[in-house]
Amino acid sequence: MSKREPRKRAHDSTNEAAAPGGNDSEPPQQQIMPIINKRYMVEKFIINTVKKVVAVIIHIDFRKPPQEVRTNNYKSIENHEQGAKELMYYVHYEELDRRNDEWITLDKILVNEVVVEPVIKVPTKAPVEDLHKEIVVGPPVIKPSGALTRSQRRTLEEYSHLKTDLNDLDATTARLEREHEERTKVKNIPQITIGAHEILAWYYSPFPPDCENLDIYMCEYCLLYTPHHERFKQHIDTCKVRQPPGNEIYRKDHLSVYEVDGSGQKLYCQCLCLLSKLFMDHKTLYFDVDDFMFYVLCETDEHGAHIVGYFSREVESANNLACIMVFPPFQKKGYGKLLIQFSYELSRREGYIGMPEKPLSDLGKVSYRSYWWWRLMKLFHIHQGHTVTATFLSNESGIAVDDIVSTLITMRMCRQYKEPEFIPGEWYVRIHRKIVDHCVMCGYGKPPRLLLDRTKVRWAPAQTRPEFERQQQRTAAAMTSRRASKSQNVTPLVTPLATPPIEQKPEDTYTPSPLTDHHVATDAPDHISLPLN
Structure with missing residues (x-):
């Protein structure tokens, strides 16, 4: 009687002869699992094609797949927390920005493919x-x-x-940069819905723990948010707010700018900061908004004022802009440069030369460079053939000297001289015709798509910066020049302490309808009273 041959599987290759010991098939090979901080080849969907790119495993966790995270009501959110989870990997693509980091499943990681190690080249000095x-x-x-x-x-x-x-970078800055990357390396919000737009989050934002790994629904008028879709729909039907809670200081065509005081509208400004942090890597202002003014740009129609971006600036600061953001659906429309023009117009009316707060983000740096070149090229055409100082260009354009130097030094258009006929420490700019023509050929100096109409700006400072500085100097001089009287030469008597009056806070005029108990993070200031259901 012939021995029965073992049945072969289509994907397995086994020897016809039985292995010693009675086993008819080889044991299955153990699958290799990815390791954190190691480089792998990963399949990524880019522009309708699947490409193989190099990625680094940042974090490993059991969680729901992205398509199952997006829910429509609070009951499905509870089911999502109780449902089965899958082992997923958070990866960073080496050739892409951090905004493209995402969670992927194991089947997209090509563990067995060899990854070429990056070649470290020794820097050499190039010939002049x-x-x-x-x-x-x-x-x-x-x-x-x-x-x-x-x-x-x-x-x-x-x-x-x-x-x-x-x-x-220096040691302190490098340490802070590493701490920031470690704290914010994993995105906690997959997607946010605001108005008619569903936007994928770019970076980490300190939303409450109850909102982590869930989609956020935010009202585009009052900026209250919730992870519950049904509760969000109820709020939309009852919310009566149709514009930001501030004064409209600019209107032209369908665009309006509203000035919102951070000390008077804390809840709105805090939600605005949380929203912008989803699309901004470096941002530290979340809840301490008392000393900042927010200028919100909106597209207006018959339904209301729809927020598209904003910029903030600190009160009584040398910077005319602290943070600027144009949300992804409205980028590449000229709104960023329009806000930059608006910030310089405000500083011009206050009587001082402002500058943005450093460091600038990657997108903000490009917008500012383009704006600075446009302003400087207009002056170059006027003063062509002359050598002028950076201080002169600063007074004419309203741009700070440091920003002018950092812009022109890449083209080697400014330098300092040690000769006695030149002012020590002053930067000089030689405006030669060939250099100006070369800058035009390279595309510098293109005008913004949207130009600010200064006649439409309805804003004036209560006190200009020079007036404020002179008042401070007079006050300081009066305090130092005052002679002591006889009663001040001896130890004064103890003055009995009076009971301080209870400070009564004015009622907030901005009272949006209640939305949810998740609309402010848990580490928000304790003195803010929040509407609850």
């Missing part, structure tokens, strides 16, 4: 003539291939979103 050739043609032509000189790297950092190396 080669450096001149590469820099003169302008930033759009420079490509980050091979070792870069300091001038080339500075140009790429300014115009091509090249990330600053931590080794180039």
Whole structure:
């Protein structure tokens, strides 16, 4: 009687002869599991095609797949918490920005494919003539291939979103940068719905723990939010707010700008900061909004004022802008440069030369560089053939000297002189016709898509900066020049302490309808009273 041969599987190759010991088939191979902080080849869907890219495993956790996280009501959220979870991996793609980090499943990680180790090249100093050739043609032509000189790297950092190396920073800044990346490396909100737009989150934002890993629904008028879709629909039907809680200080066509005081509208401004943090990597202002003014840009129609972006600035600060944000659905429409023009118009009316708060984000830096070149090129055409100081350009354009120097130094248009006929420490700009023509050829100085109409700005400061500084100087001089009287030469008597009056806070005029108990993070200030259901 012949021995029965074992049945073969289509995907398995076994020997026809039985293995010793009575086992007819080989034991299954153990699957290799990915490891944190290790590089792997990953399949990513990019522009209707699946590509293989190199990614680093950042975090591993059991969680629901992204398509099952998005829910429509609070009952499904409870079912989501109780349902089965799957082992997922949070990856960072090496060739992409952090805003593209995402959770993926194990089947997208190609564990067995070999990943080529990055080649570390020793930087070498380029010849002077080669450096001149590469820099003169302008930033759009420079490509980050091979070792870069300091001038080339500075140009790429300014115009091509090249990330600053931590080794180039001082010890304290580098430590803070590493702590920030460690604390915010994993996104906690997958998607946010505001108005008619569903927007995927880019970065981490400190929303309450009850909102983590869930989609957020936010009212575009009062900015109250909730992870419950049904509760959000009820709020939309009852909310009577149709514009930001502030004064409208600019209106032209379908655009309006509202000035919102952070000390009077804390809840609205805190929600605005949480919203903007989803699309901004470096932002530290979340809840301490008392010393800031917010200028909200809206598109208006018959339904109300729909928020598209904003900028904030600190009261009595040398900076005319602290944070600027245009939300993703409204980018590349000229709104960013319009807000920049508005910030400089406010500082001009206050009588001082302002500058944005540093450091700038990658997108903010590009917008500011473009605006500065536009303002400076207008002056270059007027003063062509002359050598002027950076201080003169600053007074004419309203741009700070440091920003002018950082803009022009990439094209080697400004320098300092040690000769006695020049002012020590002053930067001089030589406006040669060939240099101006070359800048025009490289695309510098293009006017913004939207120009600010100064006649439509209905805003004036209660006191200009020069008047405020003179008042401070007079007060300080009066205090120092005052002579002591006889009663001040001896120890004064103890004055009995009076009972301080109870400070009564004015009623807030901004009373949005109650939405949810999740509309402010848990670490918000305790003195804010919140509407609850």
